[in-house]
Amino acid sequence: DLPFKANDLSGQEYYARNNASHNGGIQKYGFDLGAKRYNADLGGWSMLTLPWSSYDLDPRNEYHVVYGKPVYAMEAGTVVGCWRNAPENAQSARSDEGFGVKEENFLHEKLRTGYMPGGGNILWVDHADGSRALYAHFQPGSIPAALCPIEKSLFNQPNTEGAETTLAQADQVAVERGQYLGRVGNAGNSTGPHLHIHVERAGAAELLRFNHGLATPLNGGDADTDQWTAFKGEPIPPGPTLFWPPRSKGAEYARHGLPSGQFQKWFMHLSDSGYWPTWLDLFSSSGQNYVNMVWRPAKGRWRAWVGIDGNSFQQNFTNSRDDKFYPVLADVALWGGQPRYAAIYREHEPGQFRLRFGLSDEQAEAEFAYATKQGYVPESSSVVSINDQRRHTVLYRKGQVGSFWTRSNMTADEYQQAWQENSAAGRQLRFVDVYRHNNRPYFSAIFTERPKGETIGRHGLTGASYQDAFELASQAGYGVQAVAGYDGASSRRYAAGWFKGPGAQPAAVASVALVEPETSGTPPPEVAADDAESAEPESARDLLRGFLESKLDEAVGETRVSERLRHKDRAVSSSADEGGDIIDRQAARAALSGAR
Numbered sequence: 001d002l003p004f005k006a007n008d009l010s011g012q013e014y015y016a017r018n019n020a021s022h023n024g025g026i027q028k029y030g031f032d033l034g035a036k037r038y039n040a041d042l043g044g045w046s047m048l049t050l051p052w053s054s055y056d057l058d059p060r061n062e063y064h065v066v067y068g069k070p071v072y073a074m075e076a077g078t079v080v081g082c083w084r085n086a087p088e089n090a091q092s093a094r095s096d097e098g099f100g101v102k103e104e105n106f107l108h109e110k111l112r113t114g115y116m117p118g119g120g121n122i123l124w125v126d127h128a129d130g131s132r133a134l135y136a137h138f139q140p141g142s143i144p145a146a147l148c149p150i151e152k153s154l155f156n157q158p159n160t161e162g163a164e165t166t167l168a169q170a171d172q173v174a175v176e177r178g179q180y181l182g183r184v185g186n187a188g189n190s191t192g193p194h195l196h197i198h199v200e201r202a203g204a205a206e207l208l209r210f211n212h213g214l215a216t217p218l219n220g221g222d223a224d225t226d227q228w229t230a231f232k233g234e235p236i237p238p239g240p241t242l243f244w245p246p247r248s249k250g251a252e253y254a255r256h257g258l259p260s261g262q263f264q265k266w267f268m269h270l271s272d273s274g275y276w277p278t279w280l281d282l283f284s285s286s287g288q289n290y291v292n293m294v295w296r297p298a299k300g301r302w303r304a305w306v307g308i309d310g311n312s313f314q315q316n317f318t319n320s321r322d323d324k325f326y327p328v329l330a331d332v333a334l335w336g337g338q339p340r341y342a343a344i345y346r347e348h349e350p351g352q353f354r355l356r357f358g359l360s361d362e363q364a365e366a367e368f369a370y371a372t373k374q375g376y377v378p379e380s381s382s383v384v385s386i387n388d389q390r391r392h393t394v395l396y397r398k399g400q401v402g403s404f405w406t407r408s409n410m411t412a413d414e415y416q417q418a419w420q421e422n423s424a425a426g427r428q429l430r431f432v433d434v435y436r437h438n439n440r441p442y443f444s445a446i447f448t449e450r451p452k453g454e455t456i457g458r459h460g461l462t463g464a465s466y467q468d469a470f471e472l473a474s475q476a477g478y479g480v481q482a483v484a485g486y487d488g489a490s491s492r493r494y495a496a497g498w499f500k501g502p503g504a505q506p507a508a509v510a511s512v513a514l515v516e517p518e519t520s521g522t523p524p525p526e527v528a529a530d531d532a533e534s535a536e537p538e539s540a541r542d543l544l545r546g547f548l549e550s551k552l553d554e555a556v557g558e559t560r561v562s563e564r565l566r567h568k569d570r571a572v573s574s575s576a577d578e579g580g581d582i583i584d585r586q587a588a589r590a591a592l593s594g595a596r
Contacts, residue, residue, distance in 0.1 A: 001177060002213045003033070003071050003135065003197060006247035006269065012038035013065060014225070014242040016047070016218065018194060028205035030134075030198030031236060035066035036218075044221045045242070047192075059091045059106075061186045067193040071135060073125065073179045074197070074208075078172050080132075081124035081165045082148035085140050086116040088185055092192035111188060114158030117165055119196060120187025123147065124165070125175060131206055136196040139185030147173055147181065178248070209233050212272050214244040214265075226265050230272060246273035253295045254470070254480045257463050257492055260289035260335070263306055270295045276302045280342040281433070282333035283485035285492040289335045291342075292483045292494075301325070301347040313341040313357065320345045327355060331433070332382045332393040339384050339391065352376070357393040364392040364408070371396040378406045379430070381444045385437035402449025403427060408442075412459060415443040415495075419457060422447035428455040429497035434486040441486050443495065453501030455481060461494040473498040 004015050018032045036045045048055050048063050061067050093106045110116050119136030121143055126132050145151070149171050155164045175181070186193040199206045214228035218240040228244065229237075236243060246269075247253075253275060258266065260282075270277075276298035283290055291306060303325055305316055317327065325345035332341050341357070354371050356363075368378070376396035384391050392408065405422050407414075419429065427447035434441050443459070456478060458469050470480070478498035485494050 001072075001074050002210050002243070002245040003074050003181075003195060004069065004245045005072060005178075006245050006273070008070050009035070012225075014244055015066070015069075016045075017236050017239075017241040017243065022198070024205075026200040026203065026205050027198045029207045029235070030196060030205075031208065033066075033195045033197065034064070034193070035069060036242065037065045038225075045218060045223060056094045059094050061088065061092055061193050064092065064186075064193040066184050066195070067186070068139065069184045071138070071181045071184060071195055073175045073177055073181055074133060074210075075125075075127050076175065076177045077125040077127040077133070078174050079123055079147050080126050080167055080172055082122060082143065082167065083117045083119075083150060083165050084121050084138070084143040084145070084148040084182075085151060085153040086110075086120045086187045087153060088120070088140055088187045089190060092186060106191065107189070108187075110154055115154040116188065117161050118189045120190065121182070121185065122165065122188075123181055131199050131201045133197065133199045135181060137185055137188050137190050137194060138182040140187060142183035142185065143181060147175065207235055209235050212246045214268055214272060216242050216244075218242050226261060228265055228268055230268065244269055249274050249297045251296065252479050254293065254483075256292045256466055256470075256483055256494060257485060258291045258293065260291055260307060263291045263293075266293075267304070267306070271298075274298055276346075277304050277344050278329070279480065279482060280304065280306060280329060280344060281331050281482075281484050282306065282335065282340060282342050283434070283487070283492075284333060284335055285485070285487040289340075290485055290492070292485050294480045294483070303345045304343065306342045307335060307340045308343075310339060310341070310358065313343065316343060316345075317355070324348060326353065327395065330355070330357075330380065330382065330393055330395065332357065332384050332391075333435070334384050334386070339386065341393070352398045353379075354396040355394070357391075359392040359394065361390050361392070364390075364394060367394060367396075368406075377401050377404050377448070378446050380433075381406060381408045381431065381446060382433045383408050383435045383437075383442070383444050385435055385442075388438055390437060400450060401430075404446065404448045406444075406446045408433075408444035409437075410443040410445065412441065412443065415445060415459060418445060418447070423455075428453055428499065429457055429481060432482045432484050432495050432497060434459075434484045434493075434495050436487055441488070441493070451501050453499050454478075455497050455499050457495075457497035459493075459495035460488070461496065462488075463492055463494070466494040466496060469496070470498075476500075 009015070013035055016034050016036045018034050022028055022030045034047050036047050037049065038045050042048070042051055047065055049065060050063055055063055087108055087110065089106050089108050089111075091106055108116070111118075111120075119134065121138035121140060123135045123143060124132060125135070140153070149167075150165070155161070184193055184195050197208065199208050210231040211233055213231045215231065215237050216223050216225060216228050217237065223242050225242070253270060255266070274297060275295040277293055277295050279292070279294035281292040283292070289307070303320055305312070308316065320326070325347050326349040327343060328346050328349055329344040330341060332339050334340070354367070354376055356367055359367060376398055379395045379397045382393045390409070403425070405418070405427055407418065410418060427449050429445060430448045431446040433444040435444070436442070456473055461469060466483075478500045481497040481499035483494055483496040485492055487493075
């Protein structure tokens with residue numbers, strides 16, 4: 001794997017292959033890796049956080065975008081050599097400097113006199129296949145002492161790198177793929193902060209290939225960051241290149257209001273990172289097309305499409321059914337005045353299902369009557385209005401959900417009332433869709449008794465208020481159950497529900513719809529109620545409820561509907577935005593610590 005993770009990037013940042021190349025020896029196929037940030041004020045993509053003219057007056061290491069980025073093990077192995085406390089070069093090279101030119105200006109004096117490794121702070125890692133990797137130029141002290149027990153900063157005698165950095169077998173420790181190794185620095189024979197990596201075998205250079213990650217060329221300072229190519233076992237492409245490593249998997253990754261033109265790159269990145277989508281919602285606002293999406297760690301094989309027409313929707317269904325992939329989500333919205341669909345399929349998804357799209361109101365009612373009489377229950381109900389005529393995309397599946405309630409033509413006030421009545425009856429939101437009909441928003445929703453859990457929800461949210469509610473719900477241990485966007489009176493609006501179930505695991509949302517009735521496997525087992533999970537103390541529940549209610553009302557100023565909070569907190573990792581900076585939380589945050 002690549003030695004970086006996407007989680008450590010911020011804003012318009014990507015990692016980059018530098019122009020430097022290594023002509024021969026064991027470093028022949030090595031890479032010098034940095035990072036670049038897009039800043040229009042600085043003329044585009046730059047390795048610096050300030051203009052070169054300002055940097056040349058004070059060339060500090062911390063002005064490099066890559067400086068301090070975490071480094072991770074590319075492969076499991078054993079640390080057989082290291083150095084961790086060599087002093088850094090006090091500054092980087094200026095724009096007119098390089099090796100052989102004014103080297104005394106940027107290389108540490110102890111490096112030039114042979115008292116530290118050429119790679120500065122380094123790790124040598126042996127792999128089970130007989131290859132060996134070098135990671136070089138770490139920040140002083142950033143390599144954990146548990147990996148490198150050598151505390152000295154300089155050699156006892158000059159030019160003794162081999163003897164000084166080799167670890168006795170008793171001091172050698174194992175590392176796992178993806179384990180934290182240290183932070184990018186500027187120690188050793190280096191013109192500026194970067195990570196040097198290379199792999200050798202029996203004294204000969206070996207080509208580095210990567211199973212995951214995406215790359216796009218950097219041509220004359222320009223890069224198309226909507227177009228990426230997957231590595232799939234190939235090396236980083238030659239020449240200046242931006243690359244996007246996978247992100248580490250958390251419980252959930254969510255985005256709202258993502259411009260449709262950006263969806264493909266996020267689809268590639270998240271699937272490359274080992275996620276699958278559990279929710280896709282299409283909508284348009286002010287003539288622009290958007291996607292709301294939720295991704296969670298994949299548990300098998302899957303397929304998904306966004307923005308396809310009815311013919312492709314039908315063909316993809318037929319092909320997927322023949323390959324034993326079955327739908328778990330579908331959605332429809334008007335993009336450019338035409339119905340466009342999103343769909344997710346999973347291999348061997350259990351349960352019998354009925355799927356239809358393009359149904360009139362009368363056909364949808366007839367389908368409901370027939371399906372429910374045969375023991376099917378609604379799983380999704382997505383609607384568009386074409387020439388003031390509703391067209392329904394619906395999915396029914398046989399399963400144990402207890403009692404259920406659904407309606408597809410509610411005003412906002414009716415949706416609010418439906419939530420309150422279903423909450424009182426012990427049912428939680430499972431699906432919501434919002435569409436415009438006769439120039440006003442209408443809601444389609446499904447509430448079910450099972451799986452048991454707790455939901456909180458809001459509608460009429462602006463993008464900013466949705467983000468506030470999202471963060472508060474995440475802090476309280478809730479995952480996104482459903483989020484639907486629509487064209488509001490003056491801006492994009494959102495309706496959303498968050499769920500926390502038994503064992504503090506969010507339900508995998510199934511917003512589904514399709515074409516022909518099909519049978520797949522056996523019905524899923526009945527979901528048991530949360531008997532084993534102990535309730536929070538009454539005072540804790542009251543504190544959390546009051547915290548959420550006051551904060552949500554303060555942030556949004558709209559009526560909040562919620563069910564009684566009773567389950568313990570859970571770890572969450574999530575993000576959401578409107579196509580700008582990503583907010584990503586890897587650490588678990590307890591509900592009560594959030595309340596404090």
